[in-house]
Structures are given as structure tokens and as C-alpha cells.
Amino acid sequence: MRTLLRSLVVFAAGAAFSPGPVPAQSASPADTLPALRAAAAAARSAHDTLAWAGLLEELGLAHWRADRFDSALVHLMASRDLSAARGDSAAVARVSNSVGSSHYQIGNFELALQAYMRSLAIRTADGNARGQAYLHANIAKAYQDWRQFDRALESADSGVTFADASGDGHTLGYALNTRADILADLGRFADARADVERSLAAYYSGRPPISRRDSLSAWSINILLLGEIDLASGRPDDALRRFGEVYDWALKGNTLRGQANAALQMARANEALGRSRAAVEDYRRALAAADRTGNRVYRLEALHGLSRVSERLGNAPAALRYARQHEALRDSVFDARAAQRVAAIELEAEAARQRAAARDLREQQQVQAAALRLQRVLTGLAVLLLVITLLFVLALLRARREVRTLSGFIPICANCKNVRDDAGYWRSVEEYMASRSMAQFSHSICNSCGPKLYGDDWDPPSAAATPG
16 A cells, blocks of 8 residues: 555656656646646637647646546546547557556556556557556556555566666656565565665666756655655654655645655654654644545545554544544455456456467568568579579580681691691691681682683672672
8 A cells, every 4th residue: 555655656658747846936737727728629629639639638637737636537538539539549558558647546446557558558569668667667556556566576577677678767767666665565675775776876867867846756756765664674763754854845846645645654654653643643634635636545544544543542433433434445445346357457458468469470470471482582583593694604615615716827838728737638728717617618719810710701700799
């Protein structure tokens, strides 16, 4: 239960809205509501669903900051439905996380898990490491409040892994704080302190630079957790000092959730110190703030504490009254049937992951089959090219064998002009040349020999005449 009391709920990846203090000069969320309502009405009249969905989301977040979680849910769920109708999966993931955070603040853990897992399925599909980190951390918180610590720690470890991969200091700081919270509940205080130190270092790493508001939020959630560790380790004075610092900042920032959270922790520290009357006052302050925010889990813890301390002070009627209120509220928050429904949600989420994995496997197989077909085609083309190359080389070699060139000294008779071959036989020029080249001969009479042979009967052929 103490998890929720010191939790920093993060909406979508990249947008954190802390229950801790805010700068004094910040505008009140309620101041922005009229303008947002007017803008949303105008977008609706203009049938601009994109702008309308965005403005409804902003309205939901404004109500969330003002601790009006029921109103926040109305606007956030309407925004999510519009985004789903538009097919905007990124917006659905972002707003579903916000819906889950609103349910979580009220204490509707079943509905919170449902919304978180819907968002996580989208963030997993699109590979958004930062979004997955926030969602795993949020799911871990819900499991922790459900007292399912093994699942909580498993989800928290996943959150830290994805946060490391994102490279974002704010994301890593939040994931580490979540895991430290769970480790503290498990009694692993040394590991919890180590994660708190890493959380603060991540928040102030400058990746990205931290704003004043985020700085105070990071400080407050980690100081509260260190106070929890001090209290569990038997140092209630140190714990009370830390809780008091956070409570003062919550008063300055006028954040009811921060006041309720710190007041509950102060009450527990005063109980440990034996200061029952001071504890009663702290529990009453926490109960009043919880009633104003509608946070059932804050109210549940305050009622339990008031019943316990009233009995210690000897005020039996008050102890009984608070105990009955606590029991009725506890049964509505931790309904046994809700645990079964949560198990069904987990099974459906696991089935969805398996379906997604099977789809990815089929796609990989299709890609591999296409690559294999391409490889076969390329192999066939390579073989064909090799065959063509071999045929070309063979043809070239044959051509080279058929081409004969004449070179060197050729012995020729000075009188008859016969040529002596390599075997020593005298052969006519025509015969010699034909045996050593591709040349062929035709015969005619030149202009010098014609008159000698035919005398006056010589009729020289024209230059264009075909030799024969």
C-alpha cells in the first residue's frame, strides 16, 4: 500500500506530472480549464477530430494536475476513443497510459493495469523504448500495491532495461526509483539505496536538462523513499525530518496529493516515535487531502492509521468507526474477484504478445523465403553468365587457332617465284599462302604482262572489272 503513497505517476513517455511541489509562479490548472473547454467545443463544432482529441487530452491532464481524477478520466477516455477511431495508435498509447495513471491514483488497479497493458502493446509494436520503460514501471507499481512482488520486480527490471536503452535521464530516474521502492518493500535496503542514488544521478545527468518542476519532483520522490528506508531501518527521526521537508514543499506548491502523501509518512514516523497525538493529526490531514482528491488508497491508509492510533490512545469508539470505514473501503479496492480479472488481463496480454511474436515470425519467414528465391535467381544468372563467358572464351580460342600469320624470312625463287616450305619443297606462292592463312587467290593479268603476252590484241581491263 505504501507504494502508491510515495509514487510519482508518469503519464505518457516524455510527460511527467508529479504529485510533488511546483514553482509558486506556475498557473493553476483550474485557470486553464475554461479556455480548453471553449477550444474543445470549437473543434467539435468544426468536426476537427484531431484537434478535438488533443484538447480533450489537455483537459484531462489539467484535471489530473488539479487532483480531479474522475473528471480527468472522462476527458482522457473520450480523447482515447477519438484517437482510436482515427487510427492514431501513438495517441492511443499515450492517452491509455494517462487513463491507467488516473485509475491508479483512485485505486482502481484492475482498470489501471488494463489501460497500461493496452498502451504497452502499442509501444512494444512500434519499438518505443522510452514508452516501454515508463509503462513497465507503472505496471510494476500496480503489481506492488497488489502485493504481487515477484511480478512487480520483474516489471521494474524491464523498466530499467528499457530506460537504459532509451538514453533518457528522466526515464531512467523514474524506472530506478520504482525499482528501489519495490526493493525497499522486500527489505533489500542496500539495493534500494543504491537505486535511489542512481535515480538522482540520472535525473540530474542533463540528458535532457531538468526543469525546476522536474527537479523538485525528482527530489521529493527520492527523499520520500529514503525516509521510508530510514523508517524501516529503525531511524524514525531521520525519516520524520525527510518527510517534513517534502510536506513543506507540498504546502508551498499547493499540491494536495503531495500533502496527503507526506502527511501519511509523517504519521507513520510519529507512530514509530511513540507520538500518537501527533500521528493522529498527521493522519487527519492526510485524510482531508485524500477526500479532496478522491484518492481511495490515500484514504484507506489514513483510516487504517487512525483506527490503530485511536485504539492506542484508548478511544475505542473512534477506533471502531475508523476500522469499519477502512474495512468497507478495503473490500472495494482489493476485491478478490478483481484479482481473477487481473489474471485474465495478464493472460490476454500474454496471448497478444504470442500472437505478435507469431506474426513477426511469419514475416521473417516470408522475408527469408523471398531472399532464398532471389538467391536462387542470382545463382542461376551467375551460372548462365559463367557458361556464356566460357563459350565466348572457347570461340575466341578457336578463332585464334584459325588465324595464321606469316612472319620471319620466306625463301623464294628469284626466277620462278616459287616458295620453299618448312619441309624443303618448292611450292607456288598461292599454294604456300593458302596453307598458312585464310587468304584465297583469284587470277588476272596485270598491265605490264598483258602486252608482252598478247601484243596488239591486249585489251587492258577497266579498274572496275571483276578479276576472273
